[in-house]
Amino acid sequence: MNMQTLVDTKELTKRYPGVLALNSVDFDLKSGEVHVLFGENGAGKSTLISMLAGANNPSSGKITLEGNDVQFHNVADAQEKGIYTVFQEFSLIPTLTVAQNIFLGWEPRKGPFLDHGTMRCRSVEMLKELGFDIESSAIVARLSRAQQQMVEITKAFHGDLKVLILDEPTASLTDKEVDHLFDFVLSLKARGVGIIYISHRIQEFSRIADRVTVLRDGAKIGTVDMTDTDDGALIEMMTGRAIDEIYPKIAHNPGAEVLDVRDLKTVGISDATFSLKAGEVLGVAGLVGSGKSRLFRTVMGLTTRLGGTVELCGKDISQATTAEIIRSGMYYLSPDRKEEGLDLAKTSDDNLSVNLVMGDKLPSSSCFVDWKSVSAEIAKISKHVELQDSYRRKPVSQLSGGNQQKVLFGKCFGQNAEVYIFDEPTVGVDMGTRAALYLLIKELAEAGKAVIVISSDLPEVMNLAHRLLVLAHGHITAELSGNEMTEEQVLKFFFDETGAKQ
Template identity: 55%
Template sequence: MTGSAIPLVEMTGITKTFPGVKALDGVSFTLMPGEVHVLFGENGAGKSTLISILSGVYPQTAGTLMLNGDAVSFASVGDAKKNGVAAVFQEFSLVPTMSVAENIYLGSEPKRGPFTDKGAMRRGAEKLFADLGFPIDVRRSVVSLSRAEQQMTEIAKAIHSEARILILDEPTASLTERETETLFRIVREAKARGVGIVYISHRIQEFSQIADRITVLRDGKLIGTVGVDALSPKALVEMMTGRAIDEIYPTIARKPDGDVLLSIRGLKAWGVGGVDIDVRAGEVLGVAGLVGSGKSRTWRAAVGLLPIKAGSVTLKGKDVTHAPTRRFVGDGVFYLPPDRKSEGLMLSATTRRNIDLGALERDEASGFLGALSPAKLRTITDGIARRVDIPENYMGRAISTLSGGNQQKALFGKGFGRDYDLYIFDEPTVGVDMGTRAALYRLIKELAEAGKAVVVISSDLPEAMNLAHRLVVFSAGRISAELEGDAINEETILASFFSHERPDA
């Protein structure tokens, strides 16, 4: 952080009111040149509202916003960009049908006469990604990218804008350790150029590596701003939640010699080069790997969401290779997708309606002559909401208006609508705070100890390590390691990220 006395950003007494909700209540925040300032708080604390005001999404109801000592009022996101503010939000702003290069240069396309110089655009994008260390084919359309690759493209687009103020909202949520290290290098280089960075993350372990200060919000109010070394992670979580959280990762009892529920043999699919896995009842199988390693595609292919080129999938002793996803659901498999908004939830529907969808075929929801009973369905859904800790007054609200943590709880809730035998959680805690994480981890513990088979696919290495009884590591479309007990450690896992051969048993 430089010694400049004039902040890049000075927000004073910021209040934002929506109909019936005060999202921010007199919050003040400053950002200095060459500083990484973390915004920390639970989902719904007001972080996204604050950065939305800074980035021109909407104006504050009260309070002042100053940039470089001058009062400003942004009319739009484009207006904020003209003033040197670039934001990478959790919800991406990329055009899915356009290529990576076209998205990078959108609005600033190089010209050859009256025409767009696509060659220059491609070469410029390739150089940008090479400098950033992001391996992406810039000719690919955004819709064909994984969520992590889209995240990398958003970050590259923001860097390309040469902004003086960079906002990163959960930038590592879909990145693995390697991509995160690359991002941190980019952040440090930006700091050295005097760029101020507002950084939102729930991954406390990241703060000591890049942050200078941390501002904590709770229920729309400023709790305090501290130096990065001023508080322990435990104290920081307690400051965020207003209560003690003794344990984030629970100890999960393992069922010995559980039956094999799902068996995958020689599976080949796009990006998957031949995989063998057994999933057993009463255990948590962790799945780790870099972006593009095949860790998610394997499971999507296994449950019918991607085509299988070769190999077999057996569920409870029956061959289900090439079976449609509906059959897997009917046979007791619940798959939680990594992107809750595009795949998991009906955003225009209420929270209750979303949870209802998971319980429609439950016998207890039937009334006279087998017809669906709204009263019985409501009783079931209310019970699920209590189980996943969704407040009653949220049930009638459009789920799009809920915080990311409560949306994720509702997505988990859909999995409790029926009695499934196998739960596959693909990035189960993307973009949710530590308090919500702890609650979701307790649900995973509850499922495994009830004898269910649980698969946790995660780019968050501490999450995968601490929840797993057994952990498989993917590299280049194959399993490069299968670990248990003390062998599940960071050094071994990171080495396996770059190994293309699975060691002999």
């Protein structure tokens, strides 16, 4: 198949005062291909796509579209020329309906009035074609984040689409929704549309990518055909380190039992039984919707328990509130840092201070807060999680996903706990930041703390865990350890029909 070059950049460069964000990058996209941009946070991926999307202007270099030099004045200009971008941060208006958002800027009219009937009908057709089960009349604010992502993607399919740029498109989607998206991407490829795909989920590349371009520190490291490379080679290109340097070896010296869960039940979870010892890392794996997060939210008292018992260090906490469970010595890191984990309007220091003030780590002899001690401890924690001093007084909303996650991890060092539950601890962060966070998990476990890692990233849990629980449809289908923890063995228990307890 003769694939035409759709987009071509030559020596594309972007300078900010004191920062070279993109350094002389050559990049090309062909019709009917998925070209992945891969790199750590700050590598230049967002800078590159912002210029292709019309949201930013290059300092030097040029962009050609179908062989013609182009300059985009704004995002609408790029869209008119056939380039549409679905950014990681949504551009939806929450008070409008799905149909109104899909046709925002493309509204059909009847004379001087908006034709809402046509908008609704065409929105229904577009959503159905994509396989997205959403009501066109629904108010966007009432949709889940995954559904909002689907609406954002649907907005792209107006006019003569030549290039679709997807920035972390599957971050909020279930496995079934990811399958729908990939099926549609394949249909776009068949029509000759070129797709630029940005994701930290390296396991997706073998399913979707034709070529991968790796950026590091604003420069292009190289472009490879997906058929000629593997995960290890891509990670080494991205980080400059071999994959076995990413996952640390965590010593296994289990101590006394600290957590004992017996026959735990809640909506979607049946008779879950397991235990955890000090100095142990327990991995928890399963497909999206398997119940792996719900199980531990129930342990934390965040979801109503319908039966069973939970003991922490020999004390029954089954009836305890979440606040009481935290004070008893359990820490929970939420998978949704923006909604549950962090106060985005506050600074990193403010976020870190909450656990220190409310916790028991700092000595307290009066009803007054010793802010000098709090400030000193915040400085220690920031250094510990490798959060730069320049970021500490910025609103968390202005930090990258990786630095936000460092703040979230930092909060766990603001209190004394015996059990640390990390739910999707590296979601949306690059491999370099992951390596730093993995070392923090290693440190906790080797200091005698009990650690639970819940993750949809199978290599992550397999490389960090001493033991592994597998969940499917609300059941613990397997408990594996040692040589049993192979990818083939784990995947075998991902589905009910292969061994779930009924």
